[in-house]
Amino acid sequence: MTQLFTHYNYWIVVVLMMAGFFIVIAQGNLVKKLIGLNIFQTSVFILYISSGKITGGTAPILQEGITVYSNPLPHVLILTAIVVGIATTALGLALVIRIKKAYGTIEESEIQQRDHTC
Amino acid sequence: MLSGIYGFLSASFFVLMDAVDVAFTEAAVGSGISPLLMLLTVALVGRNEKHESGKSIPALVLVTITGALLIIGTLSMPEFGSATAPAQTHVGPHYIEKSGSEIGIPNIVTSVLASYRGFDTFGEVAVVFTAGIGVLSLLMLKSSTVQKPVVTSAHKHKVLRIVSKILIPPILLFALYVQFHGDYGPGGGFQAGVIFAAAIILYTMFFGVDIAQQVVSFAVLRVLAAFGVLLYGSVGLVSMLNGGDFLDYSALAENPITGQHIGIIVIELGVGITVAAIMVMIFYCFAGQVNDTGEAGQ
Amino acid sequence: MLSHLPILQVILPLLGAPACLILGRGKLAWLFALLVSTLSFCIAATLLYTVYHHGVISYALGGWQAPWGIEYRIDLLNAWLLVIVSGSSTISLLAAQSSISSEIALDKQGLFYVAWLLCLAGLLGILATGDAFNVFVFLEISSLSTYTLISLGPNRQSLWAAFRYLIMGTIGATFILIGIGFMYIMTGTLNMADLAERLPSASESPTVFAAYAFILVGISLKLALFPLHLWLPNAYSQAPSIVTTFLAASATKVALYLLIRFTYTIFPSEFSQFIIPLADIFVALGIVAVFSASIAAIYQEEIKRAIAYSSIAQIGYMVIGLGIGGVLGLQATLIHVFNHALMKATLFMALAGIAVRIGATTLTSMQGLGRKMPWTSFGFVAGGLSLIGVPLTAGFISKWYLVSAAALAGRWPLVFLILLGSLLAIIYIWRVVEALYFKSAADNSPVKEAPLTMLIALWLLILGNVYFGIDTRLPVSISYEAAAALVEGRP
Numbered sequence: 001m002t003q004l005f006t007h008y009n010y011w012i013v014v015v016l017m018m019a020g021f022f023i024v025i026a027q028g029n030l031v032k033k034l035i036g037l038n039i040f041q042t043s044v045f046i047l048y049i050s051s052g053k054i055t056g057g058t059a060p061i062l063q064e065g066i067t068v069y070s071n072p073l074p075h076v077l078i079l080t081a082i083v084v085g086i087a088t089t090a091l092g093l094a095l096v097i098r099i100k101k102a103y104g105t106i107e108e109s110e111i112q113q114r115d116h117t118c
Numbered sequence: 119m120l121s122g123i124y125g126f127l128s129a130s131f132f133v134l135m136d137a138v139d140v141a142f143t144e145a146a147v148g149s150g151i152s153p154l155l156m157l158l159t160v161a162l163v164g165r166n167e168k169h170e171s172g173k174s175i176p177a178l179v180l181v182t183i184t185g186a187l188l189i190i191g192t193l194s195m196p197e198f199g200s201a202t203a204p205a206q207t208h209v210g211p212h213y214i215e216k217s218g219s220e221i222g223i224p225n226i227v228t229s230v231l232a233s234y235r236g237f238d239t240f241g242e243v244a245v246v247f248t249a250g251i252g253v254l255s256l257l258m259l260k261s262s263t264v265q266k267p268v269v270t271s272a273h274k275h276k277v278l279r280i281v282s283k284i285l286i287p288p289i290l291l292f293a294l295y296v297q298f299h300g301d302y303g304p305g306g307g308f309q310a311g312v313i314f315a316a317a318i319i320l321y322t323m324f325f326g327v328d329i330a331q332q333v334v335s336f337a338v339l340r341v342l343a344a345f346g347v348l349l350y351g352s353v354g355l356v357s358m359l360n361g362g363d364f365l366d367y368s369a370l371a372e373n374p375i376t377g378q379h380i381g382i383i384v385i386e387l388g389v390g391i392t393v394a395a396i397m398v399m400i401f402y403c404f405a406g407q408v409n410d411t412g413e414a415g416q
Numbered sequence: 417m418l419s420h421l422p423i424l425q426v427i428l429p430l431l432g433a434p435a436c437l438i439l440g441r442g443k444l445a446w447l448f449a450l451l452v453s454t455l456s457f458c459i460a461a462t463l464l465y466t467v468y469h470h471g472v473i474s475y476a477l478g479g480w481q482a483p484w485g486i487e488y489r490i491d492l493l494n495a496w497l498l499v500i501v502s503g504s505s506t507i508s509l510l511a512a513q514s515s516i517s518s519e520i521a522l523d524k525q526g527l528f529y530v531a532w533l534l535c536l537a538g539l540l541g542i543l544a545t546g547d548a549f550n551v552f553v554f555l556e557i558s559s560l561s562t563y564t565l566i567s568l569g570p571n572r573q574s575l576w577a578a579f580r581y582l583i584m585g586t587i588g589a590t591f592i593l594i595g596i597g598f599m600y601i602m603t604g605t606l607n608m609a610d611l612a613e614r615l616p617s618a619s620e621s622p623t624v625f626a627a628y629a630f631i632l633v634g635i636s637l638k639l640a641l642f643p644l645h646l647w648l649p650n651a652y653s654q655a656p657s658i659v660t661t662f663l664a665a666s667a668t669k670v671a672l673y674l675l676i677r678f679t680y681t682i683f684p685s686e687f688s689q690f691i692i693p694l695a696d697i698f699v700a701l702g703i704v705a706v707f708s709a710s711i712a713a714i715y716q717e718e719i720k721r722a723i724a725y726s727s728i729a730q731i732g733y734m735v736i737g738l739g740i741g742g743v744l745g746l747q748a749t750l751i752h753v754f755n756h757a758l759m760k761a762t763l764f765m766a767l768a769g770i771a772v773r774i775g776a777t778t779l780t781s782m783q784g785l786g787r788k789m790p791w792t793s794f795g796f797v798a799g800g801l802s803l804i805g806v807p808l809t810a811g812f813i814s815k816w817y818l819v820s821a822a823a824l825a826g827r828w829p830l831v832f833l834i835l836l837g838s839l840l841a842i843i844y845i846w847r848v849v850e851a852l853y854f855k856s857a858a859d860n861s862p863v864k865e866a867p868l869t870m871l872i873a874l875w876l877l878i879l880g881n882v883y884f885g886i887d888t889r890l891p892v893s894i895s896y897e898a899a900a901a902l903v904e905g906r907p
Contacts, residue, residue: 010192018185024583025177031159037586038152042144044593049140051601052210054201059138060226061302062218068201071210072226074600075140076235077549079227080242081593082140083308084556086147087249088586090400091560093159094256095567095579097407100163102572111576191598191626208604208614209483237477237486241541241553244430248534248557251437252564255527344434351431354423364423366479 009050016043028108030099034092041085048074048081139227139306146312151397154319158404222375223382224302231306232382236365239385240350242308243392247347250396254340257403282324289317297390298383307386311393318394319401327405339399346392350385357381421466422475422488425459425498426544426554428452430537437530442522446513449529453506453536460498460540467495468894474546482546483607489546492898496750497543497673500757504665505536507761507873508658514867515658515768518775519570528568532662535561539670548596548682549606551674552589555638559585562667566655574654577647584647588637595631598623611682628683635678639671641735642705645728649712652724657768657777660720664727664764665757672734672753676746679738680902698739703833705732710840714847719777722844723763726803729837730756736834737818743899744821750895751817755802755810755884762799762877766792769866769874779847784857792866793852795874800845802881805838809885813892 020043023036052074060072096106103111196203217229231239297310322330354365357377362369367381432452436445467473467490475488490498509532520528538558542551563585567578600606602623603614618624633644640648652660679694709728716722734756737749767777769792774781786793802811815838822830865871884891 010195011189014185014188014192017188018181021184021587022177022181024587025180026174030579031156031163033583035156037583037590040587041590042148044590044597045140045144047594048597048600051203051205051597054206060214061138062224062226069214069226071206072213072230073210073606074205075227076230076238077606078140079143079231079308080238080549080553082143082147083242084245084553086152087245087560088556088582089152090155091249091252091256091563092579092582092586093155094253094400094403095563095575095582096159097162097404098256098567099572099575099579102575106163115573115576187626187629188594190622191630192623194621194623195598195601203601204604204614204618205601206604209606210604212484233478234480234485235478235549238550238553240430241550241557244433244534244537244557245553245560247434248531248538248560248564251433251527251530251534252560252567255524255531255564256567258524258527341438344437347434348431351427354427358420358423363476363479364420364427365477368479 010047013043013047013050016046030096030106030108031093033108034089034096037092038085038089041081041088045078045081045085048078139225139231142309143312146309146316150316151312155400155404158408162404162407220374221378221382223379228306228382228386232385233365233367233378236367236381236385239389240354240365243347243350243389246393246396247343250343250399253400253403257407278324282320286317286321289313289320293317293394297386307389308393310386311390312397314390314394315397315401318398322398322401322405327402331402334398336399336402339395339402342395343392343399346388346390346395348388349391350388353381353384353388418462418466420475421459421463422473422490422544423477425456425463425502426488426537426541428456428459428537429533429540433530433533433537436533437526440526442525443513445526445529446509449512449533450506450509452533453502453509456536456540457499457502457506460495460502463490464492464495464499464894467492468897483605483610486550487546487607487609488544489609490544492894492901493676493750494543494673496894496898497669497753498540500669500754501539501543501666502536504757504761505532505662507876508662508665508765511661511765511768511867511870511873512658514869515772516656518772519656520568524568528565528656531561531564531568532659534558535565535662539666542670543673546608547606548599548608548611552593552596555589555592558667558670559589562663565659565663566651568659569654569656571654573650577650577654581647581651584637584644588634591630591634591637593634595627595629595634598627598630602627608677608682615683624683628678631678632675635671635675639668639675639731640728641731642701642708642728645705645709645731648728649721649724652727653718653721657720657764657771660724661761661764661768664724665761668727668731669753669757672731672749676738676749676902680746695739695741698735699830700739702732702734702736702739703830705729705735706833706837707840710837710844713844714840716844717779719779719782719848720764720767720771722848723760723767726841726844727760729841730760730803733814733818733834733837736830737821740818740821740825740827740830742821742825743896743903744817744824746899746902747892747895748814748817748821750898751891752814754891754895755814758810758877758880758884759799759802762795762874762881763803765870765874765877766795766799769795769870772866772870773863779851782848783851783855784860785851785863786853788857788863789865791871792874795878796852797849798878798881800849802885804841804845807885808882810881812885813888817892 017040020036020040024033024040027033027036052071054068054070058066058069060069100106103114105111213226213230217226221229221233223229293310293314296313318334357366357369358364360369367378368374370377370380429452436448439445439448473490477486516528535558538554538561541554545551563578563582567575599611602618603611605611605614615624637644706729709725713722713725734749734752737745771777802809805811805815819831819834
């Protein structure tokens with residue numbers, strides 16, 4: 001039972017992650033797939049950042065009179081990961097626009113139909 | 119819209135977790151750039167959607183399995199917020215204790231980002247650059263579109279134009295502040311680049327892509343984007359020529375601390391230039407598509 | 417300068433890419449990209465030579481010692497793969513200009529080479545680095561540029577293929593990120609060597625188990641290991657032909673490298689062998705991959721697609737080698753990585769040549785080409801023979817080492833299945849050969865040979881196939897040393 005209180009942060013992450021992952025797989029709409037992917041990625045960011053938190057710590061900017069800082073390393077990693085995430089999203093959206101132009105739809109099932117008929 | 123709120127919420131979460139730098143970035147990206155691109159796309163592809171089911175049961179099974187594995191994974195993790203967890207006792211403390219004397223700037227995140235793990239950041243810039251190349255190759259306009267002044271709504275709205283003139287200069291100034299203040303507070307090249315791009319994007323939204331392109335043209339953006347990456351890389355090369363390893367800023371000057379300062383400022387500048395150029399470029403590409411289909415529709 | 421080789425290997429193409437963007441379009445960009453790729457191949461060869469004779473090279477980026485900074489660490493395993501990847505990039509680029517001029521609009525050709533160099537830099541970066549998170553960053557560089565390259569394909573299906581690959585690839589990369597995060601939470605470090613030291617003390621914990629599981633699934637997605645292979649046939653058959661040549665010879669190899677790296681170097685060995693029956697899972701998945709993909713290949717009308725399925729089958733063989741385990745099994749895998757790059761590059765290069773001239777690679781459109789394009793068609797035959805594993809070709813050496821590794825492990829059913837898999841390869845190669853040489857074309861208009869640069873590249877590859885089928889010293893000795901170092905856990 002104690003785990004409920006010490007790990008709740010991670011478990012919220014898991015729920016968020018699953019929601020995002022589910023949207024990616026189950027949604028037929030390409031834009032929604034990308035939104036799902038976004039949620040999935042952000043939840044991983046939260047996982048990392050949570051791991052760096054120290055109770056009573058403060059932001060890792062050196063100041064007089066502060067001894068406990070949160071761990072800066074996960075922050076750095078996630079800065080990089082956020083950038084990677086937005087880069088992927090931008091490229092994905094660009095692809096969606098081109099797909100819409102080429103196929104006239106952005107529903108997964110319809111695209112597959114149109115590929116098989118011709 | 120919802121995803122914008124989501125981005126903002128996660129940004130505030132990061133502040134709670136003491137990750138101010140991350141929060142800053144997430145605020146800029148998660149509630150700025152990302153929803154903007156989403157909205158533009160939705161404007162292009164239409165919002166009507168078909169409802170379909172059928173794949174949801176296997177998907178649910180897959181997601182549940184993954185979720186279970188994740189829960190198992192978290193079971194033996196150290197307690198949340200614990201100061202004795204391995205993550206807090208091995209590599210992390212070194213940065214907190216030593217970065218003050220080894221690099222000499224107060225923001226530890228910047229120290230780690232730009233120096234200790236400077237190569238990751240170089241990779242990150244390369245990722246942004248790659249995405250820019252990808253978007254450009256996908257959405258490049260079959261140019262030769264006539265440079266006719268498109269009358270957008272902003273021309274008719276004096277208020278909007280004046281507001282934009284009042285807003286944009288401070289945003290640009292703020293971007294510069296963020297760019298060079300990254301050593302002391304949250305901020306740095308990436309955030310500054312995004313903010314700088316936001317100012318230009320705002321300008322584009324008010325006056326239309328064509329007019330904005332007369333101010334900052336595509337060709338300039340291409341060169342700037344490449345220049346940022348090269349600037350970053352050349353810092354590494356110079357430190358190599360000075361006898362250090364790649365990206366070893368200490369080799370840049372007599373005094374290692376000065377060298378670190380110079381190195382960090384220059385590479386942050388490289389990051390800022392590339393990010394701003396690529397973001398504006400991506401926006402031009404997306405907005406150009408909107409104009410394109412709009413004209414085709416008329 | 418020699419001591420900087422590990423980093424030059426990666427930053428040369430990485431800085432070459434923006435320089436290429438400034439340089440412009442068309443031929444100039446091509447020459448520049450070819451130059452950069454050739455140089456990085458030379459660097460890779462020098463690195464391999466140095467590592468083979470003088471042992472592991474470690475390079476501290478930014479002058480910060482690991483685990484605080486990022487470390488580049490070149491041992492025989494990744495030096496070997498660096499040579500394969502940069503080599504296949506160079507030889508494909510040699511042929512690229514003639515091939516893409518028929519498939520990609522002129523104003524996008526400059527961007528094409530920029531994306532190519534970025535892809536090369538990403539793949540080399542994954543190989544060279546000794547830092548787990550750095551792997552993720554470079555994985556994304558290579559992935560994003562790969563999506564771009566695929567989306568430049570001639571048909572609209574290429575867009576859809578690229579999008580599907582983007583979704584699958586990002587899920588895979590995010591899984592890897594989760595795995596790395598779990599490892600970090602348990603050990604507090606990201607450096608591979610440091611992880612290997614610190615993980616055994618936590619090997620009992622479910623978190624480490626979950627970390628390994630996530631990384632395994634993520635890599636398998638990238639590797640297109642059965643049943644996570646669904647993106648590959650589309651991506652390979654819709655990409656510009658020359659991109660397929662490059663990717664087939666390099667991208668999946670890099671994923672396999674990651675699998676080997678994480679399994680052997682990072683995770684505690686007792687853990688990966690006993691707690692989950694990993695070896696058996698590898699063998700089972702490998703066998704299913706070989707058979708299902710080979711059978712799928714037999715029924716394809718589009719030959720590029722058929723050979724793409726065959727890639728999935730070949731990945732199956734490599735994973736079987738991993739599953740057999742021990743020095744011999746691993747050695748068989750590493751030899752096959754090299755030989756498979758050779759033979760797949762040959763096959764796809766021949767197909768690219770055909771696509772330039774007749775604009776399609778379907779079975780019916782290729783009828784009678786054996787007489788019209790003898791030099792190009794022979795390339796396909798040679799690659800096919802090597803794929804089947806006929807003696808005097810590189811493919812035979814692969815099969816020989818794989819079969820003997822299975823036999824020495826006393827797994828006779830496995831030997832039988834591997835040989836049976838080769839029979840299936842005969843069927844799908846034979847269908848093409850039959851169309852090329854024994855069917856007459858619908859129209860008898862003459863067709864020119866593939867452009868000269870493509871023929872040169874193709875024949876270099878054919879000679880490679882034959883040479884490494886006869887003189888096997890280089891791959892055999894290097895792969896043996898590399899495998900032995902991994903299995904015995906020497907640093």
